Amino acid sequence: MMKSIRVLSLENISKRFGSVVANNSVNIDLYQGEVLALLGENGAGKTTLMNMLFGHYIPDSGSIEILGNKGQMEPLILGHPQASLDAGIGMVHQHFTLAENLSVLDNILLGSEKIWAWRHNRSNARDKISKIMNRTGLSAPLDEEVGKLTVGERQRVEILKALYQEVKILVLDEPTAVLTPQEADTLFENVSAMTKDGLSVIFISHKLREVLSFSNRIAVLRHGKKVGEIPTSEANERVIARMMVGEDTIENPRKKMKIGSPVLQLNGVSSKGDSTRTSLKRTNLTIHKHEIVGVAGVSGNGQSLLAKLISGLAEPDSGELLIDGKNIKYFSPQEMQSLGVGRIPEDRHHDGVIGAMSVAENLIIERLHDEDVNNKGFLQNKNIRKNAKTLIEKYDIRGPGIDANAALLSGGNIQKLILARVFECMPNVILANQPTRGLDLGAANEVARRLLEARTRGAGILLISEDLDEILELSDRIMVIHDGSLTEAINVSREAIGLMMAGEKA
Amino acid sequence: MIRIEPREMPSKWWTIGIPIISAFIAILLAAIPLSLADANILEAYRQMANGIFGSTFAFTEMLTRATPLIFTGLAATIAFRAKLWNIGAEGQLYLGAMAAVAVGTGLIDAPAFILIPIILLAGALSGAIGMAAPTYLKTRFGADEVVTTLLLNFIVIIFLQMMLEGPLKDPMGMGWPQSEPIVDNGVLPQLLPRMRMHAGLIIALLTAGLVHLFLSKSIWGFKIRAVGENPSAALHAGINVKRTFMGAAVVSGAIAGLAGVSEVAGLRGYLTTDLSPGFGYTGIVVAMLAGLSPIGVVISAIFIASIFVGADTMSRAIGVSSYLADLVVALSLICVLIGGFIARYKFIRTNKGNV
Numbered sequence: 094m095m096k097s098i099r100v101l102s103l104e105n106i107s108k109r110f111g112s113v114v115a116n117n118s119v120n121i122d123l124y125q126g127e128v129l130a131l132l133g134e135n136g137a138g139k140t141t142l143m144n145m146l147f148g149h150y151i152p153d154s155g156s157i158e159i160l161g162n163k164g165q166m167e168p169l170i171l172g173h174p175q176a177s178l179d180a181g182i183g184m185v186h187q188h189f190t191l192a193e194n195l196s197v198l199d200n201i202l203l204g205s206e207k208i209w210a211w212r213h214n215r216s217n218a219r220d221k222i223s224k225i226m227n228r229t230g231l232s233a234p235l236d237e238e239v240g241k242l243t244v245g246e247r248q249r250v251e252i253l254k255a256l257y258q259e260v261k262i263l264v265l266d267e268p269t270a271v272l273t274p275q276e277a278d279t280l281f282e283n284v285s286a287m288t289k290d291g292l293s294v295i296f297i298s299h300k301l302r303e304v305l306s307f308s309n310r311i312a313v314l315r316h317g318k319k320v321g322e323i324p325t326s327e328a329n330e331r332v333i334a335r336m337m338v339g340e341d342t343i344e345n346p347r348k349k350m351k352i353g354s355p356v357l358q359l360n361g362v363s364s365k366g367d368s369t370r371t372s373l374k375r376t377n378l379t380i381h382k383h384e385i386v387g388v389a390g391v392s393g394n395g396q397s398l399l400a401k402l403i404s405g406l407a408e409p410d411s412g413e414l415l416i417d418g419k420n421i422k423y424f425s426p427q428e429m430q431s432l433g434v435g436r437i438p439e440d441r442h443h444d445g446v447i448g449a450m451s452v453a454e455n456l457i458i459e460r461l462h463d464e465d466v467n468n469k470g471f472l473q474n475k476n477i478r479k480n481a482k483t484l485i486e487k488y489d490i491r492g493p494g495i496d497a498n499a500a501l502l503s504g505g506n507i508q509k510l511i512l513a514r515v516f517e518c519m520p521n522v523i524l525a526n527q528p529t530r531g532l533d534l535g536a537a538n539e540v541a542r543r544l545l546e547a548r549t550r551g552a553g554i555l556l557i558s559e560d561l562d563e564i565l566e567l568s569d570r571i572m573v574i575h576d577g578s579l580t581e582a583i584n585v586s587r588e589a590i591g592l593m594m595a596g597e598k599a
Numbered sequence: 600m601i602r603i604e605p606r607e608m609p610s611k612w613w614t615i616g617i618p619i620i621s622a623f624i625a626i627l628l629a630a631i632p633l634s635l636a637d638a639n640i641l642e643a644y645r646q647m648a649n650g651i652f653g654s655t656f657a658f659t660e661m662l663t664r665a666t667p668l669i670f671t672g673l674a675a676t677i678a679f680r681a682k683l684w685n686i687g688a689e690g691q692l693y694l695g696a697m698a699a700v701a702v703g704t705g706l707i708d709a710p711a712f713i714l715i716p717i718i719l720l721a722g723a724l725s726g727a728i729g730m731a732a733p734t735y736l737k738t739r740f741g742a743d744e745v746v747t748t749l750l751l752n753f754i755v756i757i758f759l760q761m762m763l764e765g766p767l768k769d770p771m772g773m774g775w776p777q778s779e780p781i782v783d784n785g786v787l788p789q790l791l792p793r794m795r796m797h798a799g800l801i802i803a804l805l806t807a808g809l810v811h812l813f814l815s816k817s818i819w820g821f822k823i824r825a826v827g828e829n830p831s832a833a834l835h836a837g838i839n840v841k842r843t844f845m846g847a848a849v850v851s852g853a854i855a856g857l858a859g860v861s862e863v864a865g866l867r868g869y870l871t872t873d874l875s876p877g878f879g880y881t882g883i884v885v886a887m888l889a890g891l892s893p894i895g896v897v898i899s900a901i902f903i904a905s906i907f908v909g910a911d912t913m914s915r916a917i918g919v920s921s922y923l924a925d926l927v928v929a930l931s932l933i934c935v936l937i938g939g940f941i942a943r944y945k946f947i948r949t950n951k952g953n954v
Contacts, residue, residue, distance in 0.1 A: 404835065426837040436835070444835040449828040458825060458836040467818050474816075 098125040100293050101146075101262055102166065106155035108141055108317075115141040117317040118155070123262065125160075128284070128294045130304040130325070132337055133314035134505075134533035139297050142314070143264050147184050148174035160261075178204075183260030185251040185268060193240035197233050198222070201254045218257075225256050229283040243393025248272070252280075256287075264295045267531065269303055273391045274561050274591045281307045299533060301330045302562065313337055337534060347545060352569070353382025355418070356553035357403070357434075357522045362412035366398040373398050374577045375412065380522065380553035385544065387568030388557045388579070390594050395577040396557050397439065400526045403555065404436045405429035416522060430459055435520030437511055439527045439557075441504070445511045448500030452492060453481035455499045456514055488513040489539070505536035512543055523547055523554045529563055541567055561587060603944045613942040618888055618895070621934030622902055628934075629927045636919045643913050650912025651905045657912070659796035663866065665904035667692070667875065669803035670858030671882025672889065672896035673810050678851035679891055680814060682827040683734065683844055687748030688855040689879025690755035691726035695856025696863040697759060698725035700767055700778040700870045703785035711784040718785050719802070719860055726856015727849040729755065734848035738841040752879065760872055769869065778870040787865035799861030804897065806854060811893040823847050855879065884932050890939075903928055 101123040108116040116138045123129055133139050144150045146157060151172035159180045161167035170176040191200050202218055219235065226232050231249045239247060248268065255263055263284075269277040284294055285307070298304050304311060304325070311328055313321040313336040321336040359378040366372060373395050380386050390396055401407035402414065405426040414421045416432045429436070438444035446455045457466045457477050465476045481495040490509045492502040499507065508528070515523065525544060529537040544554055544567060558564050564571060571582040573593040582590050630640050651661050671688045678685035685691075698721040707714060733747035762768075763776040771779075787798040814820035825833040826843045834840045858878060863870050885903055889895030910924030 405837075406835065425839075426835055427839070430837050438835055443829075444832050447825050447829040447832050450824060454821065454825075458833075458838070461818050461821065461838070470819065471817050472821060 098160070099123070099166065100125050100160040102158045103142070103146070104156050104158070106142065106145060106152045106157070108138075108145060108150060108152050114317045116145075116152070119314070119317070119319050121312055121319065123293050123295060125291055125293055126288045127309045128288060128296055128307060130308035130311045131295055131297045131314065132299075132301075132304060132311060132333060134337055134535055137314040137337075137533075138317040139314055140266060141317075143184060143266065143295070143297065145171070146177065146264065147182060148172055148177040178258065181259070181261030182264070183255030183258055183262070184264040184266065185248065185255055186266050189247050189251055191239045191247055191250060194238060196236050196238055197242070197250050198235040200239050200250055201235075201257050203254075205258050222253060222257060225253060229253075229256065229280075229287070231256075231280070231283070243391075246393070260292070262293045262295065264297070266297045267299065268296070269298065269300065272559075273594045274587060275595060276391070277303065299531075299537070300560075300562070301333055304333070305330065334534060347567075348549075350383040350548065350569075352384045353551065355379050355381050356416065357555065358413075358415040358418075359402075360413045360415070362402065362409040362414060364398060364402060364407055364409045366401065366407050371395045371398060371577050373402070373409075376577075376579050378555075378572065378579055380555055382521075382551045382553055383548055384569045385548050385554040385556055385567050387564035387571045388555065388574050389561055389564045389571060389582075389590055390557075390559070390574035392559055394574050394594075396526070396574055398577075399574070399579075400436075400439060400524060400557060403429070403434060403522070403524045404438070405434075430518075433518075433521040435515035435518055435523045435552075437508075437515055437523070437525045437528050439530075441507050441511055446499040446502075446507055449498055451496050452485070452490065452499055452502070452510060453477050453495040455510055456481050456484055459514055459518070484513040484517065505532050508532055508536060508540065512540065516543055516547060519550070520547075521552055523552050524557075525554060526557045527559065528556070529558070529560065537563075561590060564590075603946055614890065617938035617942050618890065618899070618935050621938045622888075622931050625927055625931030625934045626906075628930050629923060632923060632926060633919065638917050638919045643917055643919065646913040646916040647909035649916075650909040653912075655791070656794060657908070659791060659794040661904050661908040662800055662901070663796045664908050665900045666797075666800045666803050666865070667858040667862050667878040668881055668885050668900035668904055669800075669807060669897055670854055670861060671878050672885030672900050673803075673807055673882075673893060674851045674855035674858070675883045675886035676889070676891050676893055676896055677810060677814070677823070677847055677854070678730070679886060680827050681823045681844060681847040682830075683737075683847050683851070684745045685730055685748050685848070685851050685855075686745055686883065687730060687733065687751050687879070688851075688858070688882050689875060689877065690748070690752035691729040691852045691855035692859040692862075692875050692879050693755050693759050694729040694859065695722035695726040696859030696870050696874055697762060697767070698722045698856070699785075699860040699863050700781065703781040703864060704779040705782055708782075709784065711788075714782070714784045715787065715864075718781075718864055719857065722856045722860030723853035724856070726859065727853040729856070730848040730852025731845065734844055738844055756872065759870075763870070763872065767870070776872065780869045781864050785864055786868065787861065795866060797861075797865035799865035802857065802861065806857065807893050807897050810850075810854075814893060819846060855882070858882075881928070884928060888932060888935055902931075906931075 099122055103119060103121040106116050106119045119142060131139050141150065145152050148171070157169040157171065158166040159169045169180055192203065195203065198218065201222060222235065231253055233246055233249045233253060239250060242250070252268070268280065272280060288294060296308055305328060308325050310322065310324055311333060312319055313333065315337060357380040359376050362373060362376045364373045371394060388396065388399070398407060402409060405424050405428055408424045416434065447458065457480060460466050466473055478495060484490065485495060488509045490506050490513065492506055499510065502510065528540045532540065544556065548554055556564065556567055565585065565587065571585050571590065572579045573582050573590055575594060575596045580593060582593060633640050633643050650657055652658060671692065674688045674691070675685060699718045702721045703714065703718045707717060729751065733744050733751060736742035736747055737744045760776065763778060767778045769777050769779040790796045790798060790800065814823065822838050822843045825838055826840050830840050859874070862874050867874060881903060885896055885899045888899035906927045907924045910921050910927065913919065914921035914923065
């Protein structure tokens with residue numbers, strides 16, 4: 094590793110948003126050919142810091158210097174994304190920034206080709222992209238519309254786009270959230286190979302295992318401050334977790350439990366759903382009381398449709414779905430709720446909360462017909478506020494208060510709000526779809542603890558996740574979904590499940 | 600260089616203050632076209648104020664003009680809260696007026712306390728159907744309601760012309776395309792002697808109060824807000840999105856229908872094709888100026904009615920075009936939109952990087 098050449102230097106960067114200090118005198122250096130992992134809980138200021146590097150925000154104080162073409166450190170013009178792009182900084186955002194109605198090829202070229210060029214040299218671009226694909230192992234269908242791609246594929250397009258722009262510094266904001274373990278390993282191998290060519294990588298992640306195996310150096314942010322920086326060779330999970338949270342994390346105690354009667358059964362369910370990409374094929378699945386069944390798989394293999402079925406948002410074309418032994422004929426979210434199905438949606442911002450309504454209102458949105466909320470068609474504001482105060486306390490939902498819009502909460506607190514709403518109804522069946530995606534350690538542990546608590550209480554839980562560590566940690570049984578088919582994993586090793594996720598027999 | 604960043608929490612005072620400041624700025628800006636028309640600007644403003652506050656008659660005329668705007672503004676407010684873009688209040692107004700004329704010109708003979716509610720109900724029902732139909736097409740087939748409701752306005756007007764030449768034509772109307780007059784028992788009573796201001800205003804204010812109550816305090820209003828702000832989360836949470844759209848549509852259409860009843864049974868007495876000078880469309884401006892607040896609708900309807908009535912007086916007194924009123928209304932809408940932008944974002948001066 095060429096640790097001698099410094100390519101980037103953030104000096105005393107501070108940024109405030111109103112009363113919130115997002116970054117407080119952060120100093121970070123990046124050297125050529127290294128992978129720097131940036132760790133921290135949600136709201137620790139990682140993304141804000143990177144947004145300043147990328148010119149989306151201007152720091153209140155501090156400066157950024159970057160290695161110029163002449164081999165000298167030059168100050169970066171702040172607040173100009175174009176300047177950052179020209180300096181060779183590329184970023185793959187946590188929330189994708191692709192144009193859904195354009196093809197993959199167009200998306201990759203977007204921004205690096207002149208809009209008014211006489212004609213685009215597509216075949217050259219194609220050659221260049223396929224070279225990158227060969228080198229990195231990242232693949233994406235170039236002529237497909239991005240809107241039709243799965244989340245995982247979209248992320249690959251984002252990375253390809255950055256690589257196409259020949260970046261010198263690549264920022265990856267939680268890149269593996271949507272990849273299979275094998276894909277993630279391949280990505281790491283190839284990014285590692287590219288760092289040998291001189292690429293420097295800043296890697297933002299919550300997954301300690303990845304950070305430990307993949308990075309050269311780890312910097313930890315907490316409450317906007319850099320609280321530690323160590324070479325990865327000297328780090329272990331415990332040390333880093335303590336730095337991030339400021340305390341030792343509690344392991345979730347997990348007892349073996351005797352399963353009870355089946356609460357959710359899918360017997361030969363086939364469904365096309367509304368898209369043509371993935372359909373469910375003759376799915377059999379049984380979940381009992383006191384049981385967590387994990388569904389592992391790469392995004393876009395039918396998980397969404399499975400979740401939609403159990404949420405009441407889609408109907409089976411054939412086969413039957415039973416809840417507590419009762420055959421469901423009429424599928425709607427209301428029906429599922431009234432049967433005691435609690436649902437934690439995959440996209441919590443889009444399906445979970447109504448951002449422009451208050452925290453208190455969001456907490457009762459699934460209970461509009463309960464007597465304490467609804468008195469002859471009118472909202473019982475007193476009860477609603479009391480309920481909100483209780484739940485905020487009980488589930489530790491932090492934000493500006495119960496009357497503030499839910500949109501002002503951080504991702505972790507939005508998830509806590511949804512947990513409060515779901516678990517307070519004491520559901521018999523819980524659908525947890527990507528319940529910890531994008532959450533920090535503290536919030537993710539909270540989710541796991543609540544799920545285990547519900548299992549102890551007697552609920553049956555379907556846990557859909559792309560995070561294999563989470564599935565392995567929480568599930569009593571593991572199913573793997575690939576191309577719309579569910580298969581039970583007999584051998585529950587990481588490798589075997591990874592192969593099944595890729596569609597091979599294990 | 601100036602950078603624009605969103606404010607975290609737009610201040611409450613700004614959200615109330617900005618429409619008011621914008622309205623004043625718009626009236627001030629009207630000085631530019633006035634001076635271009637070679638008018639004495641101060642005299643013009645004096646005449647305008649005179650036309651609104653100069654006499655009891657002037658003031659009641661202004662409120663009479665505001666009455667249909669309150670109805671159509673409320674109709675737009677309810678629909679827009681659900682993000683259901685009802686551009687068809689004009690057509691629903693005429694449907695309401697037609698129903699009022701159909702039952703109120705001698706079909707039913709009853710005392711006023713029975714006949715007036717029947718007329719109101721008929722008008723509301725008719726308007727409701729006028730909005731329910733395009734909303735059904737939206738929820739069932741995904742037809743864009745902006746297009747369907749807008750085009751329905753023209754269909755309704757042509758249908759009205761047909762009716763006024765046919766079944767609804769007044770045999771005593773000397774061949775004019777107008778309906779028979781509403782029978783005496785069906786006419787909305789006047790509120791003051793010798794003034795045209797009528798009970799429609801009371802009904803409009805009551806409706807505004809009810810809409811406010813239902814939107815902010817009822818489950819129904821909660822559902823409308825939820826569906827308007829995030830339909831997929833509302834659906835996921837078990838709210839019947841299609842039914843909520845339908846509910847908003849029916850109430851929105853019904854209130855627009857009441858605007859027609861109020862005009863025909865309170866003011867004109869009979870129906871012609873020029874009953875409304877675009878009250879349905881102006882209602883959209885009223886609702887937007889009010890920030891989709893039902894109470895705000897009352898205020899903004901009175902403001903816009905004042906501009907129209909004041910500009911009328913001004914144009915008669917000093918001979919400038921009364922189209923100036925449209926100009927002021929348009930200016931104030933633009934000012935409010937710009938003001939809303941200022942309320943939501945902050946502007947930060949930055950010094951350029953030193954390269």
